[in-house]
Amino acid sequence: MARILIVDDDVAFRGSLAEMLGDLGHAVLEAGSVDAGLRLLRTEMPDAAIVDLRLPGEDGLAFLRRAPAVGKIPCIMLTAYASGGNTIEAMRLGAFDHLTKPVARSALVETLGRALRLLASERDARPPDPAAAGHPPAEDGELVSSSEAMRQVFKRIGLVAGSDATVLILGETGTGKELVARTLHRSSPRAGKPFVAVNCAAIPAELMESELFGHVKGAFTGAVADRVGRFGEAEGGTLFLDEIGDMPLPTQAKILRVLQEREVAPVGARGVMPVDVRVVAATHHDLPAAVKAGRFREDLWYRLQVVPLTLPPLRERLGDVLPLAEHFLRLLGGDAPKRLSPAAARLLLSHPWPGNVRELRNAMERAALLSHGAVIEADHVGLQSVAASAAGPEIDWAGTMASAVAQVEREMILRALAATAGNRAEAARRLDLSRQQLYRKLTEFGLA
Numbered sequence: 001m002a003r004i005l006i007v008d009d010d011v012a013f014r015g016s017l018a019e020m021l022g023d024l025g026h027a028v029l030e031a032g033s034v035d036a037g038l039r040l041l042r043t044e045m046p047d048a049a050i051v052d053l054r055l056p057g058e059d060g061l062a063f064l065r066r067a068p069a070v071g072k073i074p075c076i077m078l079t080a081y082a083s084g085g086n087t088i089e090a091m092r093l094g095a096f097d098h099l100t101k102p103v104a105r106s107a108l109v110e111t112l113g114r115a116l117r118l119l120a121s122e123r124d125a126r127p128p129d130p131a132a133a134g135h136p137p138a139e140d141g142e143l144v145s146s147s148e149a150m151r152q153v154f155k156r157i158g159l160v161a162g163s164d165a166t167v168l169i170l171g172e173t174g175t176g177k178e179l180v181a182r183t184l185h186r187s188s189p190r191a192g193k194p195f196v197a198v199n200c201a202a203i204p205a206e207l208m209e210s211e212l213f214g215h216v217k218g219a220f221t222g223a224v225a226d227r228v229g230r231f232g233e234a235e236g237g238t239l240f241l242d243e244i245g246d247m248p249l250p251t252q253a254k255i256l257r258v259l260q261e262r263e264v265a266p267v268g269a270r271g272v273m274p275v276d277v278r279v280v281a282a283t284h285h286d287l288p289a290a291v292k293a294g295r296f297r298e299d300l301w302y303r304l305q306v307v308p309l310t311l312p313p314l315r316e317r318l319g320d321v322l323p324l325a326e327h328f329l330r331l332l333g334g335d336a337p338k339r340l341s342p343a344a345a346r347l348l349l350s351h352p353w354p355g356n357v358r359e360l361r362n363a364m365e366r367a368a369l370l371s372h373g374a375v376i377e378a379d380h381v382g383l384q385s386v387a388a389s390a391a392g393p394e395i396d397w398a399g400t401m402a403s404a405v406a407q408v409e410r411e412m413i414l415r416a417l418a419a420t421a422g423n424r425a426e427a428a429r430r431l432d433l434s435r436q437q438l439y440r441k442l443t444e445f446g447l448a
């Protein structure tokens with residue numbers, strides 16, 4: 001039985017949450033503002049806090065920022081609308097987790113349980129990093145999402161932003177890997193220093209080393225002057241190694257050394273140079289498969305995937321399609337963005353998006369050009385309403401029967417949902433499943 005502080009200005013909501021907590025056997029303290037909450041934190045020393053994001057005066061993020069000076073307890077953020085920006089910021093400021101309003105009893109029990117266990121196991125939690133505060137992502141290049149899958153990604157970005165841990169971003173083409181890398185940089189204490197992106201697939205193998213590590217004058221024919229490599233350019237900041245799955249094996253060995261020793265050897269130079277660079281890598285390749293095939297070093301794979309971030313394909317987060325489409329229309333239309341007709345919206349929801357977010361962005365740019373009025377019709381979008389791409393998932397024929405069947409089931413469900421624009425009742429009918437069966441499968445496959 002714990003003492004829980006609720007900071008929320010909505011009296012009715014606070015009351016119902018207090019009742020739920022009371023039912024669970026906890027004692028409750030209530031505050032309507034950040035200042036009142038901090039006062040209770042000081043005088044009553046609660047075990048955990050549940051804090052609303054939007055509050056009159058200072059917001060919930062201010063509570064997160066100021067609370068550690070008063071008392072270190074797990075703070076669970078509460079939001080009616082969780083945007084990427086505020087989720088990242090809250091996690092970076094040390095929030096224990098996010099709950100969305102309305103709060104489901106089961107989610108509350110689960111989250112609070114974890115928070116109290118954490119509190120018990122490590123009363124001396126990590127101190128917040130004051131140097132890392134205050135870099136909310138800019139408007140342009142904002143990461144937009146309202147799906148649960150991406151919320152997990154945002155949370156992880158927030159958790160690792162303050163550290164120098166190597167991050168590996170995985171995802172199909174156009175899922176936003178580079179945008180995530182930039183967001184990570186912007187949310188980190190390195191934000192004021194350079195973000196340097198290198199496309200490993202675009203550089204010829206024989207130039208790779210001089211590109212990355214630099215060279216001295218005369219190191220090879222054509223080296224007419226010293227050159228600082230990309231690692232040097234990124235000094236103090238972040239180096240983004242894009243398409244790392246396409247990096248030649250000899251360079252992979254050198255990168256591994258840099259990650260271990262934190263120093264680079266310019267081509268033709270005698271000594272080595274220390275570097276202070278955070279490495280973020282990305283690839284759309286299946287790296288474990290490349291490792292098996294001998295095209296990618298296993299030791300580098302282990303070194304890179306300290307923190308893996310997997311971006312789900314757009315067809316697996318249908319909830320993001322319309323918010324993203326509207327976001328791109330706002331970027332194009334400024335104060336008076338064009339709107340989607342209901343038919344155009346349905347079309348967007350039924351498309352399988354093999355090119356993911358990039359394809360959606362291109363489709364919106366095309367539609368905005370083609371439509372003359374303020375409303376975008378299905379014709380302007382110009383997508384073929386195919387239910388799903390012809391190619392299915394790659395089935396592991398050497399695996400177990402159960403896993404192959406699960407892959408097929410998952411794909412069929414995704415296609416049925418795409419074909420019915422996310423209508424679960426209709427999708428269940430098409431698949432000849434009961435709605436309960438479909439829900440169970442959605443949970444099982446992490447698609448709920």
Ligand SMILES: Nc1ncnc2c1ncn2[C@@H]1O[C@H](COP(=O)(O)OP(=O)(O)OP(=O)(O)O)[C@@H](O)[C@H]1O
Pocket residue numbers: 141142143144145171172173174175176177178179180284324327357358361
């Ligand atoms: N969540 C998002 N919110 C807003 N814009 C996004 C989001 N995800 C992707 N985009 C936009 O979609 C486009 C493609 O994203 P990005 O270049 O980051 O993808 P990628 O995964 O690096 O693709 P590739 O594998 O082809 O290099 C960019 O214009 C990016 O700004």
Ligand SMILES: [Mg+2]
Pocket residue numbers: 177178242
């Ligand atoms: Mg990219």
